[in-house]
Amino acid sequence: MEATWSSSGDRDCIRLSGLPAGDIRVYPASALALGTAPPMAGQLVRDGTGLCFIPRFPFVAGTAYAVAVNGVRVADLVRPRPPDAASTGVLVIYPTARVVPRNLLRFYVWFTAPMSEGEAARRVRLVNDAGEELPDALLPMEYELWDPERRRLTVLMEPARIKRGLAAHRAVGYPLRTGTPFSLEVDAGFRDANGLPLLGTTARRYQVDADERHRIDPAAWTLSAPPADSDQPLHIAFDRPLDHGLLARCLSVTAADGRLVRGTAEIGPGERWWRFTPDLPWARAAYRLVVDPVLEDLAGNSVGHVFDRDLDRAGDRTGPNTPVTMPFRPARG
Amino acid sequence: MDGYGLRTSDVEIDSAGPITFGPDGILFLADNLAARILAVDLADPDRDADSAPFDLDDVDVRVGSLLGCDAADIDIRDIAVHSGSHNLYLSVQRGRGDAGRAVLVRVDTADATITDVPLTGVPMAQVDIADAPAPDDERLDVTLPLGDEGEELQVGARTVRILRRPIRTSTITDMSYADGELLVAGLSNEEFSSKLRRIPFPFPDASATDGVVGNNLEIFHVSHGKWETHAPIRTFVPYQDGRSILASYTCTPVVHIPLTDLRSGTKVVGRTVAELGAVNQPLDMVSFRQDGREHLLVANSAHGLVKISCQDIDAQKPLTQPHEPVGVPRQTEQVPGVIRLANLDAGHVLALQRTEDSRIHLRSLKTSSL
Numbered sequence: 260m261e262a263t264w265s266s267s268g269d270r271d272c273i274r275l276s277g278l279p280a281g282d283i284r285v286y287p288a289s290a291l292a293l294g295t296a297p298p299m300a301g302q303l304v305r306d307g308t309g310l311c312f313i314p315r316f317p318f319v320a321g322t323a324y325a326v327a328v329n330g331v332r333v334a335d336l337v338r339p340r341p342p343d344a345a346s347t348g349v350l351v352i353y354p355t356a357r358v359v360p361r362n363l364l365r366f367y368v369w370f371t372a373p374m375s376e377g378e379a380a381r382r383v384r385l386v387n388d389a390g391e392e393l394p395d396a397l398l399p400m401e402y403e404l405w406d407p408e409r410r411r412l413t414v415l416m417e418p419a420r421i422k423r424g425l426a427a428h429r430a431v432g433y434p435l436r437t438g439t440p441f442s443l444e445v446d447a448g449f450r451d452a453n454g455l456p457l458l459g460t461t462a463r464r465y466q467v468d469a470d471e472r473h474r475i476d477p478a479a480w481t482l483s484a485p486p487a488d489s490d491q492p493l494h495i496a497f498d499r500p501l502d503h504g505l506l507a508r509c510l511s512v513t514a515a516d517g518r519l520v521r522g523t524a525e526i527g528p529g530e531r532w533w534r535f536t537p538d539l540p541w542a543r544a545a546y547r548l549v550v551d552p553v554l555e556d557l558a559g560n561s562v563g564h565v566f567d568r569d570l571d572r573a574g575d576r577t578g579p580n581t582p583v584t585m586p587f588r589p590a591r592g
Numbered sequence: 593m594d595g596y597g598l599r600t601s602d603v604e605i606d607s608a609g610p611i612t613f614g615p616d617g618i619l620f621l622a623d624n625l626a627a628r629i630l631a632v633d634l635a636d637p638d639r640d641a642d643s644a645p646f647d648l649d650d651v652d653v654r655v656g657s658l659l660g661c662d663a664a665d666i667d668i669r670d671i672a673v674h675s676g677s678h679n680l681y682l683s684v685q686r687g688r689g690d691a692g693r694a695v696l697v698r699v700d701t702a703d704a705t706i707t708d709v710p711l712t713g714v715p716m717a718q719v720d721i722a723d724a725p726a727p728d729d730e731r732l733d734v735t736l737p738l739g740d741e742g743e744e745l746q747v748g749a750r751t752v753r754i755l756r757r758p759i760r761t762s763t764i765t766d767m768s769y770a771d772g773e774l775l776v777a778g779l780s781n782e783e784f785s786s787k788l789r790r791i792p793f794p795f796p797d798a799s800a801t802d803g804v805v806g807n808n809l810e811i812f813h814v815s816h817g818k819w820e821t822h823a824p825i826r827t828f829v830p831y832q833d834g835r836s837i838l839a840s841y842t843c844t845p846v847v848h849i850p851l852t853d854l855r856s857g858t859k860v861v862g863r864t865v866a867e868l869g870a871v872n873q874p875l876d877m878v879s880f881r882q883d884g885r886e887h888l889l890v891a892n893s894a895h896g897l898v899k900i901s902c903q904d905i906d907a908q909k910p911l912t913q914p915h916e917p918v919g920v921p922r923q924t925e926q927v928p929g930v931i932r933l934a935n936l937d938a939g940h941v942l943a944l945q946r947t948e949d950s951r952i953h954l955r956s957l958k959t960s961s962l
Contacts, residue, residue, distance in 0.1 A: 290657035293650055297706050299660040315708070317691045319661045365730075375689055399743050404758055407727050415730065452690055504728070 262326050262334035265311065267304060271318055272311035273326065273336065281329035285312050288323035288335060299324075320454065340454060347372040347451040349461035350410075352443055353503035354557055356529040360471035361437045362421050364559035364566065366414040367504050368445055373409040373452040382449035383414055385434065386442050386462075393441060395420070395427075396434030409452060413504065414443070421558075422567045435467045471499065471558040474565055474578045477550050477585055487543040487589035492525075492534040495548065500530040502555040509554035512537070513584075515545045530557075541589035548585040552578070597794040598633055598715035605630070605694035605711065607761075608685040611672045614769040614793055619672065619681060621696065622764035622776075627724035629764065629776065631795065633715040638676035639702065643939035645956030646680070646701040651944070652952040655697055658706050659686045668952070671944055673934045678702075680934070680942065680954070681709070699954070701936075719795040723780040723787070723806065724763040732756040733779065733824065735842060736873040736893055738931060738946065752871055759785065766827045769793065770834025775851075777825035777839065784808050784821035788837075788849065788860070805856040811847045814867035817914025821859075827877045829888065831902070838865075838905065840874035840890055846919070848905060865908040866919035869895045876933040878941055880959045889925075889941060889962065891933050897925040897943075899962055925962060927955070 265274035273285060284298035301314035318338045326334040350369040368383065379400040385393040395417060404413035419427035420434050435441060444462040481496040493512065503526060512520040512535055522537040552562035559566035563580045596618060609622035614631065621630045652663040659666070670683040680699040687693060696709040725731070735755045742755035764778040773790045780787040786809040796803030813820040828839035836850045847862035854860060873893040879886055886902040904920040911919050932944035940956040947953065
């Protein structure tokens with residue numbers, strides 16, 4: 260009599276052989292003691308010389324299962340955890356800027372494949388050049404911020420230590436120090452969606468500059484208009500690095516009639532520039548760059564707001580909360 | 593099922609959320625990950641039965657057994673009773689990661705058999721929540737968890753356990769059907785995010801989004817001493833035949849919110865009628881009749897099962913001062929650990945009860961003895 264983990268076609272199953280004839284049922288072992296729990300949903304199929312139990316809901320790694328025939332427990336087996344054969348790694352960590360402000364707000368970590376939740380709090384940390392962790396620098400991440408594919412993790416600095424006036428800031432101050440470099444480290448033990456660790460530990464090192472406490476002002480950007488009748492890119496150089504995640508969705512180009520111009524956008528190294536290549540050549544006409552006011556820099560200052568503003572500083576007052584537009588006209592070739 | 597615009601199709605739920613029954617045995621299921629609500633005709637035949645209690649021990653172990661996992665991998669997120677068959681439906685999240693599934697489970701109250709209800713080849717309709725918070729919206733919704741999830745926080749001399757989750761997970765916190773409309777509480781992608789949506793049923797066409805009425809909510813939060821527009825309603829019941837609702841929030845104001853003559857997009861200010869106590873999460877609410885009068889039953893994480901007379905609510909002037917007074921009289925029932933409630937029949941309220949040793953049972957409470 261034998262019960263083993265196996266597969267039938269492309270479906271996981273428990274393969275049964277040498278069982279006495281009768282009513283065969285499978286239970287999570289923890290439910291068997293109840294005596295009256297329903298058996299696990301699934302079907303028994305004949306497969307080659309044996310029988311296979313194919314569950315309606317996938318087996319859970321680490322869970323003990325029991326097989327009973329006519330109410331008598333005849334076999335036990337524990338669903339193994341997947342073997343360790345790592346194939347996933349960190350694709351990139353944003354910002355890619357080498358220098359960040361002391362009041363830096365967030366990072367994005369892109370992975371090459373979908374990841375498991377519940378790992379980030381233990382596996383992502385800030386360290387100094389001696390490899391020592393900067394304690395309480397990151398927002399605790401019991402519930403993690405993932406994109407729908409679970410490939411991009413957003414990592415936030417502890418806002419209570421960045422916002423001046425909050426208890427944590429007054430007691431222990433900024434997590435970063437101007438002039439003292441640090442690294443964001445993603446530990447190799449971070450599990451991917453299959454429960455496997457990463458190919459290796461990845462880190463990105465940053466220099467720390469002074470605080471950034473000004474609203475983003477698109478008027479301070481340098482806009483290089485492309486030649487008309489060409490499909491050369493529109494190029495925008497920023498006055499400071501901007502947030503990579505928001506850049507990807509906050510800038511767009513419209514034609515004179517307000518219609519969106521289709522094309523491909525690219526974000527430059529260090530998040531210092533953005534360029535846009537149209538699908539069709541530029542017309543000899545007026546266009547607009549449209550900036551969503553929620554666009555932020557590395558410290559969370561947006562077009563509309565300074566992240567941690569001084570209430571008595573006029574320049575910190577609230578800015579626009581509607582899109583800002585910058586007109587341009589492709590130059591004659 | 594003519595008249596409700598249902599079509600036979602297959603669907604998968606990404607995440608188990610609130611459930612509630614509508615007309616003719618149609619069940620509404622909320623899916624917060626997908627920001628979507630399904631209406632499903634369960635074709636559960638009516639059964640003539642006298643009013644009778646239903647009790648079942650270790651319901652989480654039993655559901656786990658059917659779904660092939662330990663009770664620790666079962667999260668029963670909501671319960672609802674089919675008024676015709678008196679069968680019980682559970683909205684269950686089972687397992688995590690790639691083994692995670694959202695499953696609708698039926699408990700037959702005639703013989704206590706438990707089955708899963710596949711959503712394949714069933715008559716259904718769906719509606720998307722157009723203004724749901726984006727999956728990567730970084731704002732966090734703070735709740736007080738029941739188990740050992742979350743993090744510990746020092747508040748004065750007390751240690752409080754809180755759970756911070758992306759607000760997308762609270763797009764839909766509770767639902768109820770009244771008078772041709774599905775009432776949906778939760779959060780939106782707006783700055784002042786607490787929202788009550790009213791969706792006509794049959795659902796409007798996807799193109800006709802103006803069928804949905806949405807109102808931002810503002811309430812006075814007595815224990816926090818301030819007006820509140822961000823935190824969502826946690827649980828509510830329709831009141832006065834759907835012309836208003838009675839709703840409850842974390843830390844724990846109970847609020848009367850009128851619904852008549854509301855234009856979509858406007859803000860509604862609720863009337864806070866009771867304050868059930870800070871550091872407490874309201875978990876579920878039902879209304880029931882006793883001696884011809886309507887009462888409210890609120891299950892709480894810290895302050896037990898609380899009964900309030902609706903007559904007192906109607907007479908209560910709005911609470912607009914911090915901390916005191918605490919509003920209408922209330923009575924705490926001697927039933928500990930209730931985490932979910934549903935009306936079983938005219939004589940019973942069904943309670944999902946978590947014992948001190950973390951076992952989860954279904955218990956019927958006689959409305960005449962509450």
